Amino acid sequence: MKNFFYAITVIGKDKPGIVAGVAEVLYEKGFSIEDSSSTLLKDQFSMILIVSVKENISILELKKSFYKVRTDLNMSVSVRRIETEELKELENKREENLFMVSVYGSDKPGIVYGVSDEFAKHKINIVDLRTRVTKGENPLYVMIMEVDAPHDITEETLTKLLNKTCSKLGVDYSVRKVETYEL
């Protein structure tokens, strides 16, 4: 049977009960959580979820069902429908060529832009990205990424690429190939 898919994001000041509040709504409405990631950014708890359900529910109705979460927990909730064509693309994905990349140095504008722009030019896809800046007199900026690169890109070529970009930005970097062991 065909399922209907939605993307939901929830964000607001952290407090106990946010996940439970959101999960309750989804459970009561018969949703399955297909894929999700939630984390604390500063004091804001942020949830991103792909959910599916058997019957077609309107965006408005779905938004309404989060009324209690929005008001009681003071969260902002957004909902988007995911079209079936988008999901098909996901299924036909080619084999991955994954790398972990760390970029770090004194905080300055343009680190994320400089690195991601270089990756985009070479069709290197960022699949996970976390950044953090330390407090203190000389803040340290850290950017950790997992990237999926085209197959002709090796650890060596990726390192060369980053060397050029990071020297320009005056930051340090490292690259590690992510090996998946199917055991």
Add this chain to the structure above:
Amino acid sequence: MPAKDIVVYPDKRLKEVCRPIENIDEDILNRARDLLETMRFYSHSVGIASPQIGNLVRIIAVDASKNKKGLKVNHGELIMLNPEILDWQSIIKTREGCMSVPDYTGNVNRARKVSVKYIDLEGNEQQFDTEGFEAVVLQHEIDHLDGILFIDRIISKNTDLFKRKNYR
């Protein structure tokens, strides 16, 4: 002898602690042979543990030479009874998948170097040191004998980056 079917989670047998082998009798030899045949049958399989074919005994089969990641350091095809890790050194992060937990991979911390001992099919005690891919395979398979899946060892991605803590 045909390859056995792979037991897939949530089958409860994957969460059991397997019994040690006391006598190498016909039954144990058969189970060991089944395990080896099954590993050979799955061309990508570099290691398999007895509970993965439904036998709750402490036998694993490994062959790190089947994968190019294991070419540098490996001890070839091995059948190991009562395998045990005696010592380990330094940690590497691996991303693992498992035939018994299809379509799922996760980041796991493993020892980079291990010393293992085991009993071979002739009943002789053997021991060797290894590192890298073969060391990871051994740890993954020995875990199966204790009902431990790689999911039990997954480390959160977020902890890869430093936690915000005040050290003052």
